[in-house]
Amino acid sequence: MIAKKKKREIFRFALLLLLFVAVGFALYKHYSDDNKQTLIGEPAPNFKLKNINDKTVELQQSKGKVTLVNFWGSWCEPCKREMPLLQSMYSKYHNRGFEILSVNSQESNLAVKNYAQKYHLSFPVLLDLENQAGRAYNVYKLPASFLIDSNGKVVEGFEGELNKKQLEGWILEGLK
Structure with missing residues (x-):
């Protein structure tokens, strides 16, 4: 039971970390030099x-x-x-x-x-x-x-x- 709970916590942490990385990358791309080129x-x-x-x-x-x-x-x-x-x-x-x-x-x-x-x-x-x-x-x-x-x-x-x-x-x- 404890091992299953620990695996679930690790999975949630990994999923949250992946979400933060994805949001950070999206923000970086939005505010990068590519926007200057659109002008x-x-x-x-x-x-x-x-x-x-x-x-x-x-x-x-x-x-x-x-x-x-x-x-x-x-x-x-x-x-x-x-x-x-x-x-x-x-x-x-x-x-x-x-x-x-x-x-x-x-x-x-x-x-x-x-x-x-x-x-x-x-x-x-x-x-x-x-x-x-x-x-x-x-x-x-x-x-x-x-x-x-x-x-x-x-x-x-x-x-x-x-x-x-x-x-x-x-x-x-x-x-x-």
Whole structure:
């Protein structure tokens, strides 16, 4: 009788463990890079966010320009490493029709303003306090970047730290 009860407990435990693994895998697949790929070729989800100077900025204002929407956090090490590259590419290509909308995920205006000053950012730095833009772009890991063509369509999406070759290639292809 005890052996039968023990087997039943082991079976229940194994079944519960299998259920947790299945749910975890389903969540992982739902929030993985595959979701970013569903935006490619689609109109970019519009958003209206305040910048660090309390001015409302709307993505649609960038129509006609090649725009990089970059999601980041001040605590994110890859984001910190990526910022000087973004600033460099913005300085180099802004006059040719390239724009960056830098979207901070859920941090205070003061923290973001200090970060922008520290990295000497001259492109628009936006506050996504309620993560509305992040959800629209399926962003669950930082940094995440999306290149939007001059017609307002998402043409590239990447989760992780961009490198110079990758970003400059995107920009030059978009500006053609």
